[in-house]
Amino acid sequence: xxxxxxxxxxxxxxxxxxxxxxxxxxxxxxxxxxxxxxxxxxxxxxxxxxxxxxxxxxxxxxxxxxxxxxxxxxxxxxxxxxxxxxxxxxxxxxxxxxxxxxxxxxxxxxxxxxxxxxxxxxxxxxxxxxxxxxxxxxxxxxxxxxxxxxxxxxxxxxxxxxxxxxxxxxxxxxxxxxxxxxxxxxxxxxxxxxxxxxxxxxxxxxxxxxxxxxxxxxxxxxxxxxxxxxxxxxxxxxxxxxxxxxxxxxxxxxxxxxxxxxxxxxxxxxxxxxxxxxxxxxxxxxxxxxxxxxxxxxxxxxxxxxxxxxxxxxxxxxxxxxxxxxxxxxxxxxxxxxxxxxxxxxxxxxxxxxxxxxxxxxxxxxxxxxxxxxxxxxxxxxxxxxxxxxxxxxxxxxxxxxxxxxxxxxxxxxxxxxxxxxxxxxxxxxxxxxxxxxxxxxxxxxx
Ligand SMILES: C[S@@+](CC[C@H](N)C(=O)[O-])C[C@H]1O[C@@H](n2cnc3c(N)ncnc32)[C@H](O)[C@@H]1O
Numbered sequence: 309x310x311x312x313x314x315x316x317x318x319x320x321x322x323x324x325x326x327x328x329x330x331x332x333x334x335x336x337x338x339x340x341x342x343x344x345x346x347x348x349x350x351x352x353x354x355x356x357x358x359x360x361x362x363x364x365x366x367x368x369x370x371x372x373x374x375x376x377x378x379x380x381x382x383x384x385x386x387x388x389x390x391x392x393x394x395x396x397x398x399x400x401x402x403x404x405x406x407x408x409x410x411x412x413x414x415x416x417x418x419x420x421x422x423x424x425x426x427x428x429x430x431x432x433x434x435x436x437x438x439x440x441x442x443x444x445x446x447x448x449x450x451x452x453x454x455x456x457x458x459x460x461x462x463x464x465x466x467x468x469x470x471x472x473x474x475x476x477x478x479x480x481x482x483x484x485x486x487x488x489x490x491x492x493x494x495x496x497x498x499x500x501x502x503x504x505x506x507x508x509x510x511x512x513x514x515x516x517x518x519x520x521x522x523x524x525x526x527x528x529x530x531x532x533x534x535x536x537x538x539x540x541x542x543x544x545x546x547x548x549x550x551x552x553x554x555x556x557x558x559x560x561x562x563x564x565x566x567x568x569x570x571x572x573x574x575x576x577x578x579x580x581x582x583x584x585x586x587x588x589x590x591x592x593x594x595x596x597x598x599x600x601x602x603x604x605x606x607x608x609x610x611x612x613x614x615x616x617x618x619x620x621x622x623x624x625x626x627x628x629x630x631x632x633x634x635x636x637x638x639x640x641x642x643x644x645x646x647x648x649x650x651x652x653x654x655x656x657x658x659x660x661x662x663x664x665x666x667x668x669x670x671x672x673x674x675x676x677x678x679x680x681x682x683x684x685x686x687x688x689x690x691x692x693x694x695x696x697x698x699x700x701x702x703x704x705x706x707x708x709x710x711x712x713x714x715x716x717x718x719x720x721x722x723x724x725x726x727x728x729x730x731x732x733x734x735x736x737x738x739x740x741x742x743x744x745x746x747x748x749x750x751x752x753x754x755x
Contacts, residue, residue, distance in 0.1 A: 330360055332718035332747060342389065342547040343414040346540050347495050348502075349384035349407070350512045350591045353581045353684055357747065358390035361579055361682055366394060370680065374555065375576035378674060380564035380667055383593075385411030387579045388557050392417065393550065398557040399575065401564045403618045405607050406498065406597035408561045413495045415557045416488055417548035426489045427541050430477055435530045438470045445469065456603045458505075462516065463599075467504045470529040471497065471603050478604075492544060496536040498600035503532050505599050514595045563618060565627060565666040570674045578671050581684035584697065586621030586660055590688060593619065620667070621660030630662050637661075637703035639696045652691030665704050672708050675752040681710070683748040686720070698746035709753030716747040 334356045344355045358377075365371040377391035382400035388411050391398035400411050444451050445466035453472045463471075474497050482490035504527050508515045517525055560569040584590055594615025601607040617624040634641045640661055647654035671681055683705075685697040702712050 327361075327364055327714050327716060327749065330716075332357065332360075332716050333720075334718075342393070342550065343543050344386065344389060345543055346414050347384060347410050347499055349410060350593060350596050351581065351584075352384055353386040355386050355390055357682075357684060358387045358579045359393070361680075361747075361749075362390055362394045362396065362577070365577060365680060371396065371576055376574060378570060378575040378578045378671075379580045380567060380578070380671065381580050381582050382411045382559065383407050383581070385414045385559075388415035388559070389547075390579075391415070392552070392555055392557060395552050395555060396576075397555045398559075399570055400557070400559045401562045401567060401570070402559075403561070403563050404593050404597055404615045405561060405605065405611065406601040407593070408559050409491060409494060409498070409601070409605055411559045412488070412557065413492045415559075417551040417553060418488060418492060418544055420545040420548050422485065422489060423492070423541055423544055423548075426481055426485050426493070427537060429484065430481055430493055431534060431537065434474070434477065435534075437473060438530050441466050441470050441473060456606075457609055458599050458602050459609070462507070463505050464522075464525060464527070467527060467529050468603075471501055471504060474500070474529075474533060475603060475606070492540070493537065494604040496533060496540050497604040499536045500529065500533040501600045501603040503527060504529055507599070512596045513592045514598065563626070564670060565620075565663055567667075567670040567674060570670070572673055573676050575674045576676060576679050578675055578681040579684075580682070582664060582667070583620050584686045584688045585690070585695075586656065587616035587619035588622065589656075589690075592616050620663040621656060625659070627662060627666055629658075630665065631658075633661060633665050633704060634658075636707035637700050639699035639703055643693065643695055643700070646693050647691060650691055650693060652693055657690055657695065661700060661704070664701075668701075668705055668708055672710070672752060677752055677755045679752050680713070681705075681750050681752065683750075684745060685748060686745045698748050701748045702750070705748075705750050710750040711753075712748070712750050714747070714749040716749065718745050718747065720745060 334354055337354065337356050339354050339356070341355070362371065362377070373395045374397060376397045376399055377387060378399045379387035380401050382388060382402040384407060385400065388398035388400050392415050398415055402408055402411065441451055451469055453469055453476065455468060456472055456475065458468070478490050478493050478497060481493060506517045506522050506525060508517055562569055587593055594612055597615065598612040601612055602609060614624070616622060634644060644654045644657060647657055675681060683701050685701055687697050688695050698715065702715070706712070
């Protein structure tokens with residue numbers, strides 16, 4: 309394993325006293341080191357969590373170099389990056405195309421010299437090309453660029469056209485170099501897209517600036533993009549120097565309720581942070597990703613609209629109801645009872661946990677007997693009822709034959725928006741703060 313200069317807890321504490329000795333809150337830790345800082349993502353996992361878990365299991369001999377780490381809810385790829393840092397193979401699933409892009413871009417190391425050369429090609433003359441677009445726009449001349457298929461009214465002009473010019477340059481780069489390099493630069497374009505759009509800062513749902521603020525919003529595209537490209541290139545060069553090319557990262561654009569691409573008994577450890585409720589009423593990953601994925605990667609609007617419906621508990625119901633899960637978890641049964649008494653959203657809770665249970669079944673199928681799984685879960689509220697997701701996770705997994713080895717509490721130190729649950733589900737309205745998580749560590753049943 310390569311040394312992580314950002315560690316805040318001594319590894320000796322980890323090996324001598326086990327997982328309980330670690331302060332899993334990691335207050336003041338740098339969570340943006342290496343490629344973790346390439347792109348923002350809602351409810352991103354603190355990278356120190358997979359880092360410490362992998363270090364521990366490698367030291368204990370539960371894992372060895374070349375083993376496979378699987379994350380069924382990959383998001384921006386935190387687990388995959390840490391897997392590669394620890395000389396392990398990574399396998400990841402997500403139903404969000406932007407998550408697939410980010411996981412690949414962040415975790416697959418690139419040749420530092422090639423990245424540098426591609427950066428030069430990409431930025432060469434770009435500033436004056438974007439200035440020309442502005443002049444043409446102001447002169448009312450036609451500009452020969454295909455506009456991205458975003459919704460009307462979400463971008464200023466000529467900035468949207470300028471973003472399209474950058475996208476075309478990255479497409480050229482893909483032809484000249486390869487897909488991996490182009491993907492890496494799409495991440496900087498995705499970041500720029502969010503900054504340039506009328507999306508309100510700090511909101512993960514689609515929430516537009518007021519009309520007055522839109523009139524004042526006149527961002528300069530080139531410096532935003534150039535700065536992000538340079539930052540990302542520097543992070544990637546450091547990551548690539550530290551990371552072995554011997555391992556593989558497999559990222560599937562796939563639903564983890566089926567996990568069709570992951571083979572039986574093929575995984576040595578699972579480290580994952582599931583969504584804490586259906587996307588629509590908690591964190592709308594699809595809404596967050598819509599414009600960035602359309603502009604930077606040419607994804608379709610209709611495809612991006614499906615993301616939040618396909619998330620756990622979403623309206624795309626692919627599984628039959630499974631009432632029995634209520635009997636398999638006392639915590640779930642008590643929660644549903646309280647929600648029913650309050651006339652709350654017990655059906656929604658049931659659908660979410662039914663889907664989550666399907667992922668647990670798949671984890672059991674793919675994980676080798678006796679190997680660990682770590683679920684990093686936050687307890688949300690629904691209809692102002694606290695949902696003890698950590699206990700429900702434990703009990704449903706126990707029903708499948710998993711054994712609990714550690715229940716590791718942590719606080720969420722930077723109280724950013726995704727953890728502020730808005731039960732009324734209105735933009736800008738915040739409800740109870742979700743400041744606690746648990747890492748539920750279990751082992752798969754022996755054969
Ligand atoms: C809490 S986020 C994961 C964040 C990630 N650990 C990181 O550090 O960026 C949960 C992820 O689960 C994904 N997801 C939700 N339902 C899914 C499903 N049925 N199959 C696969 N991924 C799903 C969401 O798109 C989202 O990216």
